[in-house]
Amino acid sequence: MTTQVPGRAASSPELPALLPGMLRVEPDTEDAARRGRVRRSVRDWIVDTLCFLIAIFIGLSNFDAAMETDPPELVQLLDLGVGLLACVSLWWRRRWPVQLAIAIALVSIGIASAAGAAIVLVFTVAVHRRWQVAAVVAGVHACAGLLFYRIYPDPGLAYRWAALLTIFGVAVITLWGMLVRSRRQLVLSLRERAYQAESEAALRVERARHLERERIAREMHDVLAHRISLLSVHAGALEYRPDAPREDVATAAGVIRASAHQALQDLREIIGVLRAPSSGDDPDRPQPTLAQLPALVDESRQAGMRVTVVDELAGDGAEPPSVVARCAYRVVQEALTNVRKHARGTGVIVNLTGGPGGGLSVEVRNRMPVGSAGPVPVPEIPGTGTGLIGLAERVELAGGSLEHGITPDGDFRVRAWLPWPSVSG
CATH class of the missing domain: 3.30.565.10 (Histidine kinase-like ATPase, C-terminal domain)
Known part of the structure; x- marks a missing residue:
């Protein structure tokens, strides 16, 4: 018996990819059962097979004890047939645990071989349903056990002791199932917290990357915009005055070359910061x-x-x-x-x-420029x-x-x- 996340098998490899907010700690498969058949994993098949075999073993043992009064053969065959059907119904206990538990409780009043199926269903309801539902089902089975010993009294045990053992046994099985349910809830809660921690860590890393990109973008804007605006001004002067003296042209060209070289140097330093691993000891450059x-x-x-x-x-x-x-x-x-x-x-x-x-x-x-005195040499630099x-x-x-x-x-x-x-x- 495995805990199912609603709408998805517990062994699904896609579960780690779910968002933490989509996980549910409640191991209740009722919603999944309403949407359709709950898919079994390999582990589910093994557990269901063991439950079926255990139910048959307990049912046959109880049948042998009850048949010591030597009832008619037809009654014995009817008991074995109905008990076998009750054990077979366990294969659907994941879809209708409460319905089957109530039905088998009523059947077990007169069918001795259904005792094994009844025990398995009490445990299943305690694992997969809330404690209020489990308590009601346990009460119904306890009453069914008391009526059973009225029909098939134990010759070696007084009725009051048989009744106490029945109530005690149903209570122990119910509490055991509730303990398994609580453990599964704890495991799912811890798993959800682990997923939330991983998601928050990923968000922190992504935010750090985003902030680093913004910082580098600001550096590139501050540095390169300054250098490129200088280049534009000097290049515009050469375009506006193509007949300038050779010395002025050489000076402007030298400034353009120096500014371009410095812009490339600044860009190289910024990209170096982007490629190099971040360290608290190394200052940002430039x-x-x-x-x-x-x-x-x-x-x-x-x-x-x-x-x-x-x-x-x-x-x-x-x-x-x-x-x-x-x-x-x-x-x-x-x-x-x-x-x-x-x-x-x-x-x-x-x-x-x-x-x-x-x-x-x-x-x-x-x-602010209002009515410029002369024509603007070059168009305004875009920004x-x-x-x-x-x-x-x-x-x-x-x-x-x-x-x-x-x-x-x-x-x-x-x-x-x-x-x-x-x-x-």
């Missing part, structure tokens, strides 16, 4: 901080931008945490890249304020429109906040506030 901010501003100025940096950081040269410094660098980089894309030719002011204990404030402001969204997520992960939009003065402002804890003495 790792720009505020120390690289002058180089970033120089690159933008070489591309023709007018950038002014106002450094009002306090703290006597104290450096903010690496995460904060890196996030501040990305804010300035993304803002300068957006100016090259959407507001080329306007002046940019980068303002850094704050200090330990008060937080770091990064503000990038540029005048995905997700740069500021990704930047806001980066700032929030660092514990800060980001604001962006048009001010009442007509400037476009990107302002980020990042936590800068005070230096403890």
Whole structure:
């Protein structure tokens, strides 16, 4: 007798693939029986065969004891025939355990050879049905046993002792079946928890991969968008001025070559992070901080931008945490890249304020282009429109906040506030 998951055999190899929420701890096959025949496994066939043989053995033993009164031969043949049918009915005990148990209980009142089938059915109901149903079935069989000893009294045992043994035997079989049922429920519960743990572990791994992909995507956007925008500006200048002096053309070509080389180097470093196994000891690459901010501003100025940096950081040269410094660098980089894309030719002011204990404030402001003085050399550089969204997520992960939009003065402002804890003495 094996526990069945509703709608699926217990030995099905597809069970580990089920979602934890689809598992049921209740080893009740009634729903499966209503939908159709419950498929037997090899183990089920072996158990059912043993139950059939045990029922025949117990039935014949009880028949021999009951026939000591030497009833008519026709009664004996009828008893053996009905008892055999009761044992054969055990092959359907998985589909109709309660119905067969009640029917065999009524039959066993006058049929001695049905005792084995009755015992097996009491045990089956206790295993596969709730305790209330099992208790009712046990009571019916106990009453049937008491009536049986009225019809076939035991010459060597007083009726009251026969009644006590009958009640005790039915109770023991019922409790044994309930114990088996409880154990199966525990096993199914532990199995469900194991499946849930595996599913949660898989979800954690998938989430970690997703977060890593997002981190790498942000790195590629921040780094490559900056480099490619520089390439576009210098290439656009060459296209707009094909008759420029040879020295200017050579200088622009050198800047393009250097920017392309640096973009490939940055891309190689990012892909190296993607391929290399993650380690808590190895820092993410690249790792720009505020120390690289002058180089970033120089690159933008070489591309023709007018950038002014106002450094009002306090703290006597104290450096903010690496995460904060890196996030501040990305804010300035993304803002300068957006100016090259959407507001080329306007002046940019980068303002850094704050200090330990008060937080770091990064503000990038540029005048919105209204009525350009001359034709735009090249078309506007296309963008995905997700740069500021990704930047806001980066700032929030660092514990800060980001604001962006048009001010009442007509400037476009990107302002980020990042936590800068005070230096403890």
